[in-house]
Amino acid sequence: MGTDETTPPREYRMTELAEAAGITVRTLRYYRERKLIPPPRREGRVAWYDDRHLARLRTIAALLERGHTLGGIAELIAAFEGGRGVAEILGLGGAIAAPWSRETLVRLAPEELADHFADQATPENLAASLDIGYLAVDGEELVHVSSRLLDVSRRLVREGVPLPAILAAGREIRAHADALAATFTAIVREHLLPDDVPPSPEAVEHVQRTLDRLRPLARTVVEAEVALAMDRRVRADVESWLDDGVTPR
DNA sequence: ATTCTTACA
DNA sequence: TGTAAGGA
Numbered sequence: 001m002g003t004d005e006t007t008p009p010r011e012y013r014m015t016e017l018a019e020a021a022g023i024t025v026r027t028l029r030y031y032r033e034r035k036l037i038p039p040p041r042r043e044g045r046v047a048w049y050d051d052r053h054l055a056r057l058r059t060i061a062a063l064l065e066r067g068h069t070l071g072g073i074a075e076l077i078a079a080f081e082g083g084r085g086v087a088e089i090l091g092l093g094g095a096i097a098a099p100w101s102r103e104t105l106v107r108l109a110p111e112e113l114a115d116h117f118a119d120q121a122t123p124e125n126l127a128a129s130l131d132i133g134y135l136a137v138d139g140e141e142l143v144h145v146s147s148r149l150l151d152v153s154r155r156l157v158r159e160g161v162p163l164p165a166i167l168a169a170g171r172e173i174r175a176h177a178d179a180l181a182a183t184f185t186a187i188v189r190e191h192l193l194p195d196d197v198p199p200s201p202e203a204v205e206h207v208q209r210t211l212d213r214l215r216p217l218a219r220t221v222v223e224a225e226v227a228l229a230m231d232r233r234v235r236a237d238v239e240s241w242l243d244d245g246v247t248p249r
Numbered sequence: 250a251t252t253c254t255t256a257c258a
Numbered sequence: 259t260g261t262a263a264g265g266a
Binding site for chain 3: 024026027030044045
């Protein structure tokens with residue numbers, strides 16, 4: 001029926017945009033001075049804003065609502081527009097790209113993120129996801145570094161697990177995974193590589209190929225051990241539950 | 250006369 | 259952040 005909201009390519013002048021966003025014209029100009037919104041299209045004297053500006057203002061309002069400072073918001077926005085700066089702002093440096101190079105990147109429009117995680121797609125969770133390295137920013141798009149981890153996160157959220165809990169678990173598992181990787185590489189280094197390591201291109205390639213060849217074995221070991229550990233864990237929990245007659249933990 | 254900016258509080 | 263004054 002009448003669900004035909006004709007809104008797409010509209011343009012606003014200052015007063016219209018301010019009213020639509022629920023702020024004063026003075027505030028709008030202030031945001032623009034602080035680079036919180038992009039410059040409007042100038043037609044002589046008049047400034048024309050579009051829906052992107054309105055969306056940005058809504059974002060700013062939401063962030064302010066959650067207690068963020070204008071300065072912090074400005075940093076985030078600058079990072080988004082820079083496309084590469086978020087990791088630096090959060091103090092992660094280049095820790096995002098390299099370790100995940102073999103994973104499948106998933107490009108996400110911001111709307112898709114809300115689509116996947118519904119009300120859990122909050123700025124806090126977004127920041128946490130950036131911090132842990134699950135998400136990176138590329139221009140106006142978000143990039144998830146692992147299609148598999150994204151899928152698991154999505155399913156867990158649908159099952160009712162809060163996203164902050166998932167991200168916290170991700171950090172924990174990341175630390176354990178680092179330790180496992182250290183164990184595997186130590187074994188390779190000690191037993192499968194020559195003692196003296198002359199820094200030749202051939203040697204580097206040999207190391208790479210050796211690690212690639214053993215990677216599936218490491219994965220199998222971890223899978224099997226986790227399966228066994230899960231069995232032990234569940235058994236232990238159930239036993240203590242029966243003994244105490246009380247739900248553990 | 251309208252639309253914005255500047256400047257000051 | 260409001261508002262008065264002034265440029266285009």
